[in-house]
Amino acid sequence: MTTAVASSLAELKQKVETRQARIGIVGMGYVGLPLALLFSGERFQVTGFDIEARKVSTLNGGGSYIVRILPQSIQQAQKAGFRATADYSEIARMDAVIICVPTPLNEHHEPDLSFVTGTVESIAPYIHEGQLIVLESTTYPGTTEEVVVPLLEKGNPLGLKVARTPDAPGVHVAFSPEREDPGNDTVSRHDIPKVVGGCGPVAVELASAVYGSIFRRVVPVSSPAVAEMTKLLENIYRCVNIALVNELKQLCMRMGIDIHEVIDAAKTKPFGFHAFYPGPGLGGHCIPIDPFYLSWKAKEFDFRTRFIELAGEVNTSMPYFVIEQLAGGLNEQRKSIKGSKVLVLGLAYKRDIDDLRESPSLTIIELLREKGATVAYNDPYFPTVGRGRHYALNMTNTPLDNLGQYDAVLIVTDHTSYDYRAIVEQAQLVIDTRNATKGIDSPKIVRC
Numbered sequence: 001m002t003t004a005v006a007s008s009l010a011e012l013k014q015k016v017e018t019r020q021a022r023i024g025i026v027g028m029g030y031v032g033l034p035l036a037l038l039f040s041g042e043r044f045q046v047t048g049f050d051i052e053a054r055k056v057s058t059l060n061g062g063g064s065y066i067v068r069i070l071p072q073s074i075q076q077a078q079k080a081g082f083r084a085t086a087d088y089s090e091i092a093r094m095d096a097v098i099i100c101v102p103t104p105l106n107e108h109h110e111p112d113l114s115f116v117t118g119t120v121e122s123i124a125p126y127i128h129e130g131q132l133i134v135l136e137s138t139t140y141p142g143t144t145e146e147v148v149v150p151l152l153e154k155g156n157p158l159g160l161k162v163a164r165t166p167d168a169p170g171v172h173v174a175f176s177p178e179r180e181d182p183g184n185d186t187v188s189r190h191d192i193p194k195v196v197g198g199c200g201p202v203a204v205e206l207a208s209a210v211y212g213s214i215f216r217r218v219v220p221v222s223s224p225a226v227a228e229m230t231k232l233l234e235n236i237y238r239c240v241n242i243a244l245v246n247e248l249k250q251l252c253m254r255m256g257i258d259i260h261e262v263i264d265a266a267k268t269k270p271f272g273f274h275a276f277y278p279g280p281g282l283g284g285h286c287i288p289i290d291p292f293y294l295s296w297k298a299k300e301f302d303f304r305t306r307f308i309e310l311a312g313e314v315n316t317s318m319p320y321f322v323i324e325q326l327a328g329g330l331n332e333q334r335k336s337i338k339g340s341k342v343l344v345l346g347l348a349y350k351r352d353i354d355d356l357r358e359s360p361s362l363t364i365i366e367l368l369r370e371k372g373a374t375v376a377y378n379d380p381y382f383p384t385v386g387r388g389r390h391y392a393l394n395m396t397n398t399p400l401d402n403l404g405q406y407d408a409v410l411i412v413t414d415h416t417s418y419d420y421r422a423i424v425e426q427a428q429l430v431i432d433t434r435n436a437t438k439g440i441d442s443p444k445i446v447r448c
């Protein structure tokens with residue numbers, strides 16, 4: 001290692017230790033904002049970057065737009081120096097920059113890296129020697145090396161290169177996947193080990209020092225591609241196992257067996273089994289999307305990811321299965337979907353969160369409308385729902401009263417605030433896709 005590189009490495013490590021390092025987080029969403037608060041809680045100077053002016057002004061006004069993050073947490077961070085900005089020139093003042101922007105799929109189910117490329121192009125003019133740049137957005141193996149690095153090198157006027165060897169000067173680049181599980185309070189963020197893969201040993205060392213200040217354990221791996229693939233393996237594992245129980249649920253229903261009772265019994269095995277639960281379909285920014293990042297990349301290697309495709313097929317068919325079950329339940333009462341009034345309980349893609357991205361409720365509501373039902377919804381986390389990338393619902397939250405007016409109440413998200421016993425008592429018919437009515441005995445319930 002040259003003396004200059006060694007001293008810039010030592011300087012940044014020293015700044016991390018003394019909490020003088022300035023941390024920039026790009027993308028103040030579900031991932032970036034909590035991460036900013038974690039660093040701020042450790043007394044770092046944190047700047048949050050976002051292109052959405054509304055988010056920047058809300059944060060700078062001491063407010064929050066994510067239900068589980070209280071305005072008080074933002075205000076506390078502000079006292080420790082946290083502020084938000086849309087001005088990329090501030091990147092020049094940062095010692096480390098962490099990118100947490102969306103990585104969705106486009107309409108052809110292919111990776112849409114436009115948020116990542118847009119971000120990297122915006123920060124490239126302001127990067128400096130010895131700075132650490134980390135991508136956290138979930139993506140296919142190769143993104144950091146093949147997309148981020150060339151754009152950083154091309155876009156900065158100083159002609160800075162990415163430092164790949166201990167002797168090389170330049171900017172340090174790494175990938176470290178986000179592993180948050182929204183709504184899961186059983187593991188604290190500090191206790192989730194942080195995987196880090198760098199474009200050189202110094203990048204790994206720096207990223208480990210930065211993350212090591214807020215996470216109890218850092219897991220260095222040999223390259224950004226290994227870290228990128230690690231995240232995909234974790235999500236594909238969930239996606240495939242959820243598809244497996246979704247398929248077995250359908251078989252169990254035909255056989256008159258309660259899949260939930262089976263899972264509860266199976267999970268008493270102290271080894272070799274991890275419980276996954278069936279539901280109305282996948283939701284969220286990760287599980288329904290990330291596996292397709294890998295399928296897309298695999299084609300470049302003339303390889304078909306059959307497990308991912310099969311799991312995708314089973315999981316995306318679940319909302320249609322729910323509609324069939326609803327039709328069956330109404331049929332028993334000599335009714336059809338057409339002309340029925342249906343109340344959908346829960347819009348969020350999972351319990352107790354305020355995130356409806358890719359939520360199966362959205363597909364289910366659209367299918368019900370197509371079939372001629374009059375649909376209302378209740379979700380304490382969404383007073384209204386308008387248009388998104390893949391839906392246009394334009395609906396307002398309906399109060400949870402007079403449930404007898406609906407031909408069916410359809411439980412899509414099992415928020416803990418619902419009183420399921422009271423719901424079953426008042427409703428004419430309950431379609432339960434989450435086993436939320438477990439322990440309630442009523443002929444009005446169809447569990448599916």
Ligand SMILES: NC(=O)c1ccc[n+]([C@@H]2O[C@H](COP(=O)([O-])OP(=O)(O)OC[C@H]3O[C@@H](n4cnc5c(N)ncnc54)[C@H](O)[C@@H]3O)[C@@H](O)[C@H]2O)c1
Nearest residue numbers: 027028029030031050051052100101102103119137138178
């Ligand atoms: N939400 C999760 O639970 C979760 C968990 C693990 C990984 N991830 C991954 O983390 C990444 C971010 O997800 P998220 O849920 O935080 O997304 P999000 O949509 O909540 O937040 C992303 C933020 O980035 C901002 N943004 C977009 N382009 C920008 C740009 N050029 N410059 C500055 N800001 C920009 C958006 O305005 C938004 O505020 C994704 O790749 C996702 O797959 C998410």
